[in-house]
Amino acid sequence: MGKLFEAFANIFRIPDLRKRVLFALAMLAVYRLGSFVPTPGINIVKWDEFFTRTQGSIFGFFDLFAGGNIRRLSIFALGIMPYITSSIILQLLTVVVPTLEKLQKEGELGRRKITQWTRYLTVGLGIAQSFGIAIGLESMQDQIVINPGIGFVLLTILSLTTGTAFIMWLGEQITERGIGNGMSLIIFTGIVVGIRTPSVTCTSTCL
Numbered sequence: 001m002g003k004l005f006e007a008f009a010n011i012f013r014i015p016d017l018r019k020r021v022l023f024a025l026a027m028l029a030v031y032r033l034g035s036f037v038p039t040p041g042i043n044i045v046k047w048d049e050f051f052t053r054t055q056g057s058i059f060g061f062f063d064l065f066a067g068g069n070i071r072r073l074s075i076f077a078l079g080i081m082p083y084i085t086s087s088i089i090l091q092l093l094t095v096v097v098p099t100l101e102k103l104q105k106e107g108e109l110g111r112r113k114i115t116q117w118t119r120y121l122t123v124g125l126g127i128a129q130s131f132g133i134a135i136g137l138e139s140m141q142d143q144i145v146i147n148p149g150i151g152f153v154l155l156t157i158l159s160l161t162t163g164t165a166f167i168m169w170l171g172e173q174i175t176e177r178g179i180g181n182g183m184s185l186i187i188f189t190g191i192v193v194g195i196r197t198p199s200v201t202c203t204s205t206c207l
Helices: 002-011 015-034 044-053 058-066 081-096 098-104 108-139 150-177 182-194
Strands: none
Touching: 015 150, 015 182, 081 098, 081 108, 081 150, 098 108, 108 150, 150 182
8 A cells, every 4th residue: 555655646756747647637627617517508407307307217327427417418418429439430440441441550640530530520420419419308398498499409519519529629638648548537537426425314223
């Protein structure tokens, strides 16, 4: 245990490593702050009531990995999933598409090109998913959407897609200027903060 604390203390003794750790923590703090910004046009009280009723469903499962962003229906509600999906799609395509396979073998330049395409595909998936979410929210009977219409749909697409793009940017910044894989750290942070400690109600029988 002593060696563990010593290794942790050494992080702050090395200027470059300390700078990287603090930068990563700062980016993760920005991510957490953004998760409390609600999607415009949503009645948060009505949504919270709906989510509470369906907490045991798939919504609760995804919310665990999203760090509570789905429960709050924040601008980060899509999370990093569009980026992960895009990465998987492009990795699979490299097997069947000769152009991508060639790029993968070109070294750093090829990887940068694939990364650029991953970003574009992430934005495209974000637009498609946020459109589906907007339509789904409007179809609910709980009056979750304050003013349904094309304005709400466009605003939701803009908000959620921008949120996903920003998370992707944060992850890349952590990877380049922080420590570890930025996307993995964001996912880990979401899981950690998404864990809720069950409350225990103590009655006279507990005594």
